[in-house]
Amino acid sequence: MRTQPIAQRKPHCTHPYDTVQRPEASFPRLAPNPALLVALLVGAITLSACADVTAQIEQKRPNVLLVLLDDAGFMDFGAYGSDTRTPNIDELGKAGVMFSRYYTHPQCGPSRASLLTGQDNHLIGSGSIAEVLTTEMRALPAYSMRWSTEQKTIASRLKDAGYQTFVTGKWGIGDIGANLPHRFGFDRSWVLDSTGSSNYKAKSYLPLYKTVSWFEDGEPTSLADDFYSSRAIVDKMIEYLEAADPNRPFFSYVAFQALHIPVQVPAEYIDNYDGIFDVGWDVKRDERLQKAIALGLVPEGTRMHAKPENARDWNALDAEDKRYWARAMQVNAGMMEAADFHLGRLLTYLRSKGQLDNTIVVVTSDNGPEYNALGKTSPVASLALERLWMAIEGWDLDYNNLGQVGSLAAIGPEWATVSAAPFHLFKFNATEGGLRVPMLIAGPSVQTQGFVGARAHVADLTPTLLDAAGVPFEPEKFYGRSLVPILSGEAVEVYEDDDAVAFEVSGAAALYQGPWKITKTPEPFGDGAWQLFNIQRDPGETTDISETHPEILQALLNKYDDYATQVGVYELPPGQSARRQLTVNGIKKFSANYWYLVLMLIGVLSAAVYLLFFLTRRIGRRLTTTLRI
Amino acid sequence: MNWLTYLLVGAPASVALIYFGLPRSLHALGLHPSYAIPALDLRGKRALIITTSHDTLGKTGKRTGVFGSEMSVPYYVFLDANMEVDIASIQGGEIPVEPYSMGWPLATPEDRRFKADPIAMSKLKDSIPVARINPDDYDVFFMAGGWGAAYDLAQSDTLAELITQANANNKILSSVCHGALGLVSAKAEDGSPLIAGRRVTGVTDRQIKQLGIEVTPKHPETEMRKVGANFEANTSTIEMFATHVVVDGNIVTGQNQNSGYETASRVMEILAKHL
The missing domain is CATH 1.20.5 (Single alpha-helices involved in coiled-coils or other helix-helix interfaces)
Structure with a gap:
C-alpha cells in the first residue's frame, strides 16, 4: 500500500558501533626506506590497537531498554504537560527526542504485537483482543490470537545479533499462554499473560476471568506476598541484568502494569496529589489544552471536541462524588509517579554499572487511557453483574480504600478525556485520544531535540531499534519504518505526504496520509461512519470535512479498503460491535466461572x-x- | 378449530413462501440475470461511477434517485478486480436512492453488501461533484441510471464536458439504463454528438411506458436516437426482464438494471486488453 521509503534516506548501517565504521586500511603507497619501516612499525602497533578498540566497540553495541506504560494517555507524562511528577521520564525526554505525533493501536494486545514485531497487527493474528471475538472471527488468520513458531520479534532479531534479551511485566499478546516470550527470543522472561490484574496480587480485574497467570521462562509462577507491580517488575529486571554478561549488550523490555485498571498505588503517592484535581475534569481539560499549545504539542488555535455524550459535568456532582473522583485521579497520578520512580531505580542501576550512557531508552504507552470504571459508570445491566462479581471476588470501590489492596479504582470517562487531552476520546477508539500517546527516545546517537512533530507509528519501533543497534534488517519486511533519520537529526519526517498508514482494531479504524486522517468510531462513542479530518490543523477532530472534501475522503477510503483487504480485516456486520461482543462473551464466561x-x-x-x-x-x-x- | 390451525400454519407459510420465493421468481423471470464475471486483476486501474443527484419524481412528490443495483453491481465488479472505484454525482454530496431498489424483493447481493459496507456507504453519502472530477484521473466512467437520472444527466453541461474530455483521452465510457443520458450531450473530437453513428443501448421507451414513468423529462431511447445513435435493445413481454449490452469501441452500454454485471464485465475485458 505504501510507497518505498524516502529516496534521500541513507541506509542506516553506518551506526557508530558498527564495525564497518572502523578505520579501514587505506594505506599510503610508500617506497621501502628506514623511515618507512619505522612508520610501518608504528602503523602496525596502531593497527593492532585499533583492532583491540574495534573488538571493544563491537562488544559495546548499544543496549536497548524498551519501557511500556499501560493505558497512559497523551498527557500523562510530566514532560507532556501532566500534573503528574515523572522526573526520570522527563529527563530522558529532554535529553533525547519526544514525539508529539506517535500513533499506536487503540487496544493493548494488537499494540504490543506490532510494537515487538514491526508488523501490522492483522498479519500476525492480532487483529483484535481475544475478549471481543466472535466465532467467525476466530476462524480467520487475522484473528487467530496465536503466533507461528517462526514469528520473529525484536527480541529474537537482537538475540541473533548477540544480545541478551529480557522481559518483565505485562505480556498480553493473543490467547493466554499461547505466545509466551520464551518462545519468541527472550532469554529470560517474567510476565503477566493477561490484559491486566490487581497490582498487589495475581487477581483478575474482569468478570471474564477467574484467575490471572504469571509465567517465568514459560512456567507458571507465583508472586511474593509484598508484590507491588511497578516495584516488582523493575526488581526482576535488575535481577536479570545483574546475572547478565556485562560484556554483551542487552535488550530489556519493561512492561509496567501502570496505569491499567485497577489504578493502585501505596497511599503516600496518592496523598502527594491532594488538592490537585479538586477543580474537576472540566477545568483540568481546558488547562491541559493550554499546556499542550504552550509546549507546541498542538498548533495555536486548536479546539477540543466536546466531551462524550454521557460524560458528567464536574459541577453537577455532589460534594461526595467530587471527593471520590478527585481522589481516583490522584491514584492515577500517584501510580504514574511510582512507575517513574521505579524506572528511575533501574536507570540508576544501569548508571552504576556504567551501562546507561550506552543504552537506547524508549518510553511509551500501548494505547490511550482507559475510560471504563467497573461498578461505577457502566450501563445499568452490566453494573448489576459487575457489582455481584465484585462482591463475590472481594473488590471494593470505597473512598477510604481507593488505590489500595482490593480497590477496583478507575478514573472513568471524564478524567480519561483529561489524560488524553487535548484529543477526542480514549482507549478502544481510533480517535486521536485512543491512538496518539507519548513516546520518547534517548541514548547514544540520539540528538537532543525536545518535541518533534514527525509522524511515527508503533510498528516503526522494531525497525528503529534494529537500525539504532546497527543490526542489519530488510526494511521492506516491516510495516513500520526506521525513525533513526529523525533521531539523528538527519530528517524531519520519514513518511512523505502520499505515504499512508492504517490502523484497525475491532471496527475502530483510522488511516493517516499527509495532513489527512479518516477514521471511524464504533458505538457507543460513534456511529461507525467514516469521517475526514485535517489532523494537522484540527487535532481535536472537531470538524468532519468529508462533505467539503469528498475526493480526498474517497481517495483515502480506497487506500484503507486496499489495506483492509490485504491484511484481512473482518468488518463487523451492522448491529454488531466489539462492545456488544464483550458483553456477550462476558456473560458466557461469567456463567461458566x-x-x-x-x-x-x-x-x-x-x-x-x-x-x-x-x-x-x-x-x-x-x-x-x-x-x- | 380447523380454521385456526390453517391460519396459524398457513399464514406464516405463505409469508415465508412470498418472502423467499418472490425474489427468486423475479430472478428466474429475468431480473438481474446471473453473468459469469471474468476473474481479472486490474490493480492500478480506476473507475468512476457517476449518478444522479435528483431525488423527486416530477411534481408527484414521490422520491426517486439512482437505482441501487446500477451503482452497487459495477462498484463491486470493479472493486473485486482490485480496481479503485470512486462515486460521483451531478451535484455531489448524498446521493438519493430509488426507494425499495436496494431492498426486498429487488435487492441484489451487491445491494446488501453495499448497505453493510461503511466505505461504500460513505462514498454514497459524500459523493464527489462531477465539477471536481479530473478526466485524466480515471480509466472508466460508468454512468448509473434510475429515474432521477432523467432529470439531470443529459441536462448537465459539466457532465457533458467531462465525458467529452474523457472520450478525447480515449477513456472507457459506459452506462446502464437511464445512465445513457450522460452520453447524449457529450461531443466527439470533431464536435459532432459523441454517439452519432455509434451502436448503443439504454432503457427503452417501451419499458418506460410499461412502468408508467413517462412523466420523466428525458427518455434514453428517444434522446439517443435524436442525436443519431444506432440504438439497439432486446425486448420482452415485460420489458424490465430484457437485457442487452453493446460494445462499440470505447463505449460500453447496457440496456437496463439487468445489464450491470455484463456491462461492467465487458468494460473490464477492454481494460485487460490494454494492460
Missing part, C-alpha cells in the same frame, strides 16, 4: 414461579368455592 450461582439463581426463580402459580391456583379455588356458596 460461576455456574453454581447461575444454577442457584435458576432454582430461586423456578421456586418463585412455582410459588406464584401455587398461590394463584389456591386463591382461584377459594374464590370459586366462595362464589358457589
Whole structure:
C-alpha cells in the first residue's frame, strides 16, 4: 500500500558501533626506506590497537531498554504537560527526542504485537483482543490470537545479533499462554499473560476471568506476598541484568502494569496529589489544552471536541462524588509517579554499572487511557453483574480504600478525556485520544531535540531499534519504518505526504496520509461512519470535512479498503460491535466461572414461579368455592 | 378449530413462501440475470461511477434517485478486480436512492453488501461533484441510471464536458439504463454528438411506458436516437426482464438494471486488453 521509503534516506548501517565504521586500511603507497619501516612499525602497533578498540566497540553495541506504560494517555507524562511528577521520564525526554505525533493501536494486545514485531497487527493474528471475538472471527488468520513458531520479534532479531534479551511485566499478546516470550527470543522472561490484574496480587480485574497467570521462562509462577507491580517488575529486571554478561549488550523490555485498571498505588503517592484535581475534569481539560499549545504539542488555535455524550459535568456532582473522583485521579497520578520512580531505580542501576550512557531508552504507552470504571459508570445491566462479581471476588470501590489492596479504582470517562487531552476520546477508539500517546527516545546517537512533530507509528519501533543497534534488517519486511533519520537529526519526517498508514482494531479504524486522517468510531462513542479530518490543523477532530472534501475522503477510503483487504480485516456486520461482543462473551464466561450461582439463581426463580402459580391456583379455588356458596 | 390451525400454519407459510420465493421468481423471470464475471486483476486501474443527484419524481412528490443495483453491481465488479472505484454525482454530496431498489424483493447481493459496507456507504453519502472530477484521473466512467437520472444527466453541461474530455483521452465510457443520458450531450473530437453513428443501448421507451414513468423529462431511447445513435435493445413481454449490452469501441452500454454485471464485465475485458 505504501510507497518505498524516502529516496534521500541513507541506509542506516553506518551506526557508530558498527564495525564497518572502523578505520579501514587505506594505506599510503610508500617506497621501502628506514623511515618507512619505522612508520610501518608504528602503523602496525596502531593497527593492532585499533583492532583491540574495534573488538571493544563491537562488544559495546548499544543496549536497548524498551519501557511500556499501560493505558497512559497523551498527557500523562510530566514532560507532556501532566500534573503528574515523572522526573526520570522527563529527563530522558529532554535529553533525547519526544514525539508529539506517535500513533499506536487503540487496544493493548494488537499494540504490543506490532510494537515487538514491526508488523501490522492483522498479519500476525492480532487483529483484535481475544475478549471481543466472535466465532467467525476466530476462524480467520487475522484473528487467530496465536503466533507461528517462526514469528520473529525484536527480541529474537537482537538475540541473533548477540544480545541478551529480557522481559518483565505485562505480556498480553493473543490467547493466554499461547505466545509466551520464551518462545519468541527472550532469554529470560517474567510476565503477566493477561490484559491486566490487581497490582498487589495475581487477581483478575474482569468478570471474564477467574484467575490471572504469571509465567517465568514459560512456567507458571507465583508472586511474593509484598508484590507491588511497578516495584516488582523493575526488581526482576535488575535481577536479570545483574546475572547478565556485562560484556554483551542487552535488550530489556519493561512492561509496567501502570496505569491499567485497577489504578493502585501505596497511599503516600496518592496523598502527594491532594488538592490537585479538586477543580474537576472540566477545568483540568481546558488547562491541559493550554499546556499542550504552550509546549507546541498542538498548533495555536486548536479546539477540543466536546466531551462524550454521557460524560458528567464536574459541577453537577455532589460534594461526595467530587471527593471520590478527585481522589481516583490522584491514584492515577500517584501510580504514574511510582512507575517513574521505579524506572528511575533501574536507570540508576544501569548508571552504576556504567551501562546507561550506552543504552537506547524508549518510553511509551500501548494505547490511550482507559475510560471504563467497573461498578461505577457502566450501563445499568452490566453494573448489576459487575457489582455481584465484585462482591463475590472481594473488590471494593470505597473512598477510604481507593488505590489500595482490593480497590477496583478507575478514573472513568471524564478524567480519561483529561489524560488524553487535548484529543477526542480514549482507549478502544481510533480517535486521536485512543491512538496518539507519548513516546520518547534517548541514548547514544540520539540528538537532543525536545518535541518533534514527525509522524511515527508503533510498528516503526522494531525497525528503529534494529537500525539504532546497527543490526542489519530488510526494511521492506516491516510495516513500520526506521525513525533513526529523525533521531539523528538527519530528517524531519520519514513518511512523505502520499505515504499512508492504517490502523484497525475491532471496527475502530483510522488511516493517516499527509495532513489527512479518516477514521471511524464504533458505538457507543460513534456511529461507525467514516469521517475526514485535517489532523494537522484540527487535532481535536472537531470538524468532519468529508462533505467539503469528498475526493480526498474517497481517495483515502480506497487506500484503507486496499489495506483492509490485504491484511484481512473482518468488518463487523451492522448491529454488531466489539462492545456488544464483550458483553456477550462476558456473560458466557461469567456463567461458566460461576455456574453454581447461575444454577442457584435458576432454582430461586423456578421456586418463585412455582410459588406464584401455587398461590394463584389456591386463591382461584377459594374464590370459586366462595362464589358457589 | 380447523380454521385456526390453517391460519396459524398457513399464514406464516405463505409469508415465508412470498418472502423467499418472490425474489427468486423475479430472478428466474429475468431480473438481474446471473453473468459469469471474468476473474481479472486490474490493480492500478480506476473507475468512476457517476449518478444522479435528483431525488423527486416530477411534481408527484414521490422520491426517486439512482437505482441501487446500477451503482452497487459495477462498484463491486470493479472493486473485486482490485480496481479503485470512486462515486460521483451531478451535484455531489448524498446521493438519493430509488426507494425499495436496494431492498426486498429487488435487492441484489451487491445491494446488501453495499448497505453493510461503511466505505461504500460513505462514498454514497459524500459523493464527489462531477465539477471536481479530473478526466485524466480515471480509466472508466460508468454512468448509473434510475429515474432521477432523467432529470439531470443529459441536462448537465459539466457532465457533458467531462465525458467529452474523457472520450478525447480515449477513456472507457459506459452506462446502464437511464445512465445513457450522460452520453447524449457529450461531443466527439470533431464536435459532432459523441454517439452519432455509434451502436448503443439504454432503457427503452417501451419499458418506460410499461412502468408508467413517462412523466420523466428525458427518455434514453428517444434522446439517443435524436442525436443519431444506432440504438439497439432486446425486448420482452415485460420489458424490465430484457437485457442487452453493446460494445462499440470505447463505449460500453447496457440496456437496463439487468445489464450491470455484463456491462461492467465487458468494460473490464477492454481494460485487460490494454494492460
